[in-house]
Amino acid sequence: MFFEEKYTPRMADFDRRGRMSLSSLLCIIEDIGGHHSHAAGDDVYSNLREGVAWINAQWRVRITALPGMFDSVTVTTWARELTNPVSVLRDYTVADGKGDILVRAEAKFALIEAKTGRIMRIGPDRYEPYGPETKALFDTPMPRLRPPADMGEAVPVALRRADMDFNGHVHNTRYLDLAAQAMPEDAFENVTGIDIAYRRSLTEGENAAVAVKDVPEGRFAVIYGGDGPSCFIRLLEGEDRP
Secondary structure, X not given: OOEEEXXXXXXHHEOOOOEEOHHHHHXXXXXXXXXXXXXXXXXXXXXXXXXXXXXXXXEEEEEXXXXXXXXXXXXXXXXXXXXXXXXXXXXXXXXXXXXXXXXXXEEEEEEEEOOOOOEOOOOHHHHHHHOOEOOOOOXXXXXXXXXXXXXXXXXXXXXXXXXXXXXXXXXXXXXXXXXXXXXXXXXXXXXXXXXXXXXXXXXXXXXXXXXXXXXXXEEEEEEEEOOEEEEXXXXXXXXXXX
16 A cells, blocks of 8 residues: 655754755654554554554665755655564655655664563554555665764763653654764755664663764764663765665
8 A cells, every 4th residue: 555645844844954854854754654554553542552562673765855945745655565574664755746756765663562662573464454565665675784983982962851752762753863963063964865773762861972973975873872872873975875
């Protein structure tokens, strides 16, 4: 099932250049994926009552252009066929009013037991209502992120209550904003791709810090929690990034 929804951006979605911010982009495609889940009878709050939750484990986003201010976009998303009993893939496209694809994205999700965080098997009764598709936007596996050997000094960053989601963790789209606190002001201006891998969720009251290093393909950030790395982020610059 290809689930499609038009989105009219808000003023808060744009940066000082009049282009959609990267964190807003992630929020929008995630939200419309959530609407697809709701349509499939697998929404957030019914799952919480059941004691389970979907968590985002990884993002791969490739950007041809970012929407401009007041430009409505159409987001199309679909769940891929289940090939792994403990994780699933979802694809997204963001198109402009002419139908040109501006953004391609892929996310990996896992189903967990809400109280313990234990990863659960994904059964067909839960997944088949999504109408899984065979189409994949990328012909390579999601990249495995490894930080450079010497990330250098980490800069402390404050976690706010506003960063937390309904699970009591820092929401997955907020990690990009945390990384920005340790980057130059223009760090996001030439980004053509985003890779994010979540290792462990940050929680309210935890001490967090961010280390950033320039790498040949762009920038790499590691967000640390109280007991080690929590998230890896790679910002890509230039064309033809897989």
